[in-house]
Amino acid sequence: MPSFHTDRYDLPLSTSSAHAAERYQVGVDLLLSLWPGAAEALDEAIAADPDFALALAARARLQLIDNQAGAAREAIARAQRLVERRGTERERSHVQVLQRLIAGESAQALQDALAHADRWPRDILILGLPLGAFGLLAFSGRADHDQARVDLCERHARHFAADDWWFLTYRGWSLGENGEVVRGRTLTERALELRRHNVNAAHALTHVLHESGDSQAAQALIAGWLPEYPHHGTLHGHIAWHGALVALEQGDIQGALDLYQRFVAPAASTAGPLNRVSDNASFLWRLGLYGHEVPADLWQATAASASGLFQQPGLAFADVHMALIAAATGDRQALEERVAGLEARLCDGTLSAGPVVPLLCRALLAFADEDYDGCARLLEPLRTDVARIGGSGAQREVIEDTLLVALLRGGEHTRAGALLDERLHRRPSTRDRHWRASLAS
Template identity: 65%
Template sequence: MVRLDSRGLPLSATSDLAAERYREGVDLLLSAWPGADVAFDAAIAADPDFALAHAARARLHAIRVEMPAAHARIATAAEIVARHGTERERSHVDILSLTIHGQSTQALQRAVAHADAWPRDAVILGLPLGAFGLFAFSGMADHDQARVDLCERHARHFDAEDWWFLNYRGWSHAENGAVAHGRDLTQRSHELRRTNANAVHALSHAMFEDGSGEDADRLISGWLPEYDRRGTLHGHIAWHASLAALEQGDTARALAVYEAHVQPSVSAGLPLNVVTDTVSFLWRMRAYGREVPAGLWEAAAAYAAPLYTKAGFPFADIHMAMLDAATGDAAAVERRAAALTALVEAGTLAAGPVVPAICRAALAFAEADFAGCVRLLEPLAAEAVRIGGSGAQREIVQDTLLVALMRSGQAGKARDLLDRRLHRRPSPRDAAWRAQLAA
């Protein structure tokens, strides 16, 4: 008897219960919903030689940065699949192993090739997608387009109502500039599976990109109470609500959301999200001329202190530099920037010189050297896409440049930058800045 996964691919499971629990776990994994660990553990208990269940459990450990457990579990999956796995399952496990062991360039190449052979293998097709996917952190300048191309190449293989594929196809289009189309697709995904944090996340991004801050706030405030605080995206989705409040000029609400859901003491999110969300929110507050309450920077610094101590992860590097700059540790910023520059010169930092430039520009901004910030950042600002993440996350770089232009008396350049931004995404905050420049 051939047992199948949720999208019709054969499984080398010897138990109906194991296959059922695996399908359940994958759907929970793909929707960032609590309970996947329980489902995968049940699949393994029902069939200890079910390699894909071990591999999925390893993937979940890695997402939670439980690396010793991830390494042990993927090793078990590799040993089992070598004995009695199909070609597809062996490739699936190999790619997850590359990803878990940090061999991202090879993992990306293999995942794209795997998708050409088995496009409906959602766990593998999903690896290059998303704000923290293999494309985003590849250092590519065109990773937004690459995600669209990958989705469109395989769209014919998915049902029109496949909630998972609709979501990532829509997210990819929204990030790449086709915001209305992307929002429609993610909205449909959300309607098909409400218990899907990834759909609410993607829809929040689409609403950010089209300037619908009030829509995003209503969406999140109405849905977030349904999502367990243990969910990996709980704090990050709340971060989107805090940004929406800042967009509308409601600083009190933005802070209330931050303190209730985003700050390190209350968030159960992934360390990368907790660090980058806290730093980027507090940095925006400062850049927008809002007062940051006492203790918030210090709490963020205490949480981040043991993390990302080694330079070389661009998305984390720029946020750690902003944190050090904001808390007055200029030496730490320079150490990180120097290490990054050495990696650039050695040809081992795919994102290139924009990364140390952003770090040093953040320090100049924090020290009120706004002209110096502009000199560092302006020539390379267009390359910020290489650090990865989403448009909403990378906007912090452009906001830093914009405010530095305004505060250094370069109103003409600030207006030009606003013109380009307003053409893409109308924003109440940008409109207020325009009015300020016109005064």
């Protein structure tokens, strides 16, 4: 069937239904801004044209984000059947990339997504797959994934208008994560101005402000924007987690705990498994690192919430945060089993992030055992490789914080001072200034 409609990037859509095309575009924009309502819009597109393969593919992508893996597999399989019968070359490639992603074939999905973007750079649902903290590049095991995201955005920048809210979001995010915080802030602020209900822009700006060391601006952004975002939204708890980290940075421990208990803790969180595990584990670990008592019931609730999740080692970001939970709760058996599984995958060549992952897990156990010298010996050589686990700079900072505190508690003040000087040069931090001043006194 010939295409009668296009999306907002002038890419042909194989549907003869104007209503299906319009609802598809609305649904994709909501999906890519992570604002609630995408599922309903895409379902309306499918109801208007049950043979509209791209609408089914977008629905499958959203189901994967929402951790409905079985439904995603069914939807993408149906999309594949339909696109072969009624779809353009671009649409067939689009569906194939998503099929590989949903099947867990991450390395091939990344390769295919990059090739697809070279041919159809304005197909933003596919161009977006390698981008972001949990994107295919971040979870590729590459140490240079921050630079790779910038390179991808810059390569295709000419294809997007200066006021494209989606592209501004991810270009600004990528630049900020790669150290270009001034330019990153300008772009993400503009993206949020253009589309206020753009969770990814608010999230990206929060990260850029973190990397800038501007905790006051981050606090104002979160306090002013988060109430507009429905509590059940995918990243609501994660952006609240950023707010809790800002409160910790400013020494407002009660404020940090209040935000944590209201929005981040397992009983309150509406996040998916990966954010729920990582946000809870890293917040509680940092609370202890910074010298504050962590109520045992908070760790117990986090461990209970994580029970049964990420049991098979191999997703490095999850492995490290599961190790945080095991180390903090004294579950040595679970941690050692995870390390053994990671080392087995390392031996058979299926651990994309490499040896940094089991070594990080061992370092966390050493810290929990108060073997601060041993922890520091493991962590110091890994600093340039920590990026291999994926996630963002703000998320991975918990590892460098652990190294710093291990050095301080181990009496290695000269090495701690050098690390603090480097950190303060890279990112101004009230806490680091206090630590540096205490070393100098």
